[in-house]
Amino acid sequence: MTPMNPNDEALRAALQRLPRRNAPEHLKRALAERWLEPRRFDLPRLARSVVSVAAGAALAATVLLGWRAHTASQGLFVEAVNDHLRVLYAEHPVEIESGGVHQVKPWFAGRVDFAPALGFGGDDDFPLQGGAVALFLDRKAAAFEFKRRLHPITLFVFRAEGLAFPSASRTIGSSQAALRTERGFHVLLWRRADLGYALVSDLDEQELAALAAKIAGPQAP
């Protein structure tokens, strides 16, 4: 600072009384926004809103799809029980009397659009009664009738394409199956290759599982 005489000091004192013209806040803000690095994760409000809405929509879609998938998979149990009752109420529950699996399986040829894979043809514990063509949801199914004492047991074999199977809860032979009790009936559902299997009966759960294991075939060593 330059040396000053008394008059200069008085002038300087007068100049100190100048209105304090600081930069307006909006100018400082504009400068900071333009030149200073944005804070990390400090997204603009609009971007945050968009992200929030998108996240909410994604969550809602996930919940909706999950709920629909859950509903659809649970519907397989209901459908299995309904179809089982339909078979029992039918005037002729079986259309082909069983003379063994090698007699029943060929019978379905031309009646359904798939070859029902069945490795178990019945035994003394679970004799095969016969077979019939049924409807499972929107598709034809091969219905096999077994029996355990006086308990009728129906096995539906159908194309699994496009169906949402419920999460498996137990191992049945070489397959993983889901079990649910619906209106007093136990239902076991599983899938193998492109075919679905639904085993339904009012039989004891353990015994039904034993039959399912025979149908599904032994677990791979």
Added chain:
Amino acid sequence: MERSGPQPRSGLLVLVSRAVFDPAIGSTGDVCYGPEAVTRTRPASSSFRAEALAHADALFRLAYHLSGNQADAEDLVQEAYVRAFGAAAQYEPDSNLKAWLFRILRNLHIDLYRRARKNPVSGGLDGEEDVGAVASPELLRDDQELDRLRSVVAEDIEAALLSLSPDARSVVLLDLEGLTETELASVLGCPVGTVKSRLLRARQALRQRLKDYAR
């Protein structure tokens, strides 16, 4: 006889190259500096930008008193920062950043001032000319005049300041901001001796104006 090795650059070439690359010089060329700095293209670091933006108030005060209105002052400050950050590599780390920014802003104002030609270029921008009617050094040397000076209200002080030429305003304001004579010389682009004489005459002119307001 043929000369070998690098040829010395002419003064004009140096001046032109500095005017192109040095934002503190701008297009005015009213400089009295030594050897040119090496031009680098390093971008302004975030810490440099933050440090420079801390002087926004001081820059705005100078811009306001040079332009006379807030809108132009804001534009001046914005543009000054654009120039400053565009040429951050030319800033010497040990020098006064505030003075460097003042220099950029002042030269920017001169560019705009000359371009607009709202006022004649002569009579205020080049230093040795009119800084206002220079009062007699004896004018305020009595206590009565000093008392009158103390009674001037802030608005009148500002009006008196704005009535000075831009050059006179600059030197008074920069002195008020606490710059040394050397830094003033750097900002104004002239020798220290010229700064002293400009400052003396600017103060005299301002006292004369304030004398009128005090009556």
